[in-house]
Amino acid sequence: GKVIYNGELVERENVKVDIEDRGYQFGDGIYEVIRVYNGGLFTKNEHIQRLYESAEKIGLKIPFEKEFLCKKLEELVEENQLQTGIIYLQITRGVSPRQHGFPTPAVEPVLVAYTKSMERPEALMKEGAKGLLVEDIRWLRCDIKSLNLLGNIMAKQKAAESGCFEAIQHREGIVTEGSSSNVFMIKNGILITHPAVNLILNGITRQVILKICKSKQIPVKEEAFTVDDLVNADEVFISSTTSEIMPIVQLDGNKIGHGIPGEWTKQLQQYFMEEIQKECKN
Numbered sequence: 001g002k003v004i005y006n007g008e009l010v011e012r013e014n015v016k017v018d019i020e021d022r023g024y025q026f027g028d029g030i031y032e033v034i035r036v037y038n039g040g041l042f043t044k045n046e047h048i049q050r051l052y053e054s055a056e057k058i059g060l061k062i063p064f065e066k067e068f069l070c071k072k073l074e075e076l077v078e079e080n081q082l083q084t085g086i087i088y089l090q091i092t093r094g095v096s097p098r099q100h101g102f103p104t105p106a107v108e109p110v111l112v113a114y115t116k117s118m119e120r121p122e123a124l125m126k127e128g129a130k131g132l133l134v135e136d137i138r139w140l141r142c143d144i145k146s147l148n149l150l151g152n153i154m155a156k157q158k159a160a161e162s163g164c165f166e167a168i169q170h171r172e173g174i175v176t177e178g179s180s181s182n183v184f185m186i187k188n189g190i191l192i193t194h195p196a197v198n199l200i201l202n203g204i205t206r207q208v209i210l211k212i213c214k215s216k217q218i219p220v221k222e223e224a225f226t227v228d229d230l231v232n233a234d235e236v237f238i239s240s241t242t243s244e245i246m247p248i249v250q251l252d253g254n255k256i257g258h259g260i261p262g263e264w265t266k267q268l269q270q271y272f273m274e275e276i277q278k279e280c281k282n
């Protein structure tokens, strides 16, 4: 299949990353994962907007207009005939002799994007997944979707080693987010999730869920909550581009609620599906 390399569609085997690419040496770059349903890019504008915000936050100037990038991503999906899956997209600060400080003058950022088939996690969304509580050891700019994912992958690895789907991270007793997802709990009919500040990534799926709650008049509180609140919640779920709305029915081996996906979670999954169908028609 084709990939986007610096704005052009090229054969995957013709793309090579330089050994002094700053993304490779420092994780000096940003990324996005965009879902494709029925060949359509779901919430593409929101993802592209966040990409430019991440770039701005690290002082990286993306050498493409948003519209150009959007067109190229649609071309890539078309060319690879992707129906259901994801686009992985990253931009690094570019290639330059290794030094911590940014190259002066600036070098050309390196853009790579490629598609990958990925079915929806329907069975697991129906059954519910397991979570493991893991201390959040990451830095304090988790709002930037950067390639600096060591803290995230170590948390995910801990969860995997305990047979769990996601690591639910917490910082001084406060639940922040998953290793690659946002965390929601429901208690007495109110949906609660961590406010979009520097300690979490403001997930696009999270934003779609909050928009759905607003339109369906589901009470929401964007408030920090504790690990204790979480283990005593009626329902818990995580959200991300790849996991959609994924119920968490067990935490550290203990049931959440009745140990099965809750009614509110199932209702939100239904509404989310309607959003997908609205935006990505067959």
Ligand SMILES: Cc1ncc(COP(=O)(O)O)c(CN[C@@H]2CONC2=O)c1O
Binding pocket: 033, 152, 177, 178, 179, 180, 181, 182, 200, 201, 202, 203, 204, 205, 206, 239, 240, 241, 242, 243
């Ligand atoms: C740390 C973190 N928090 C929250 C999210 C959820 O954000 P979205 O709703 O915008 O996806 C992600 C998604 N990470 C991407 C999505 O799937 N795989 C990833 O690495 C993430 O990496």
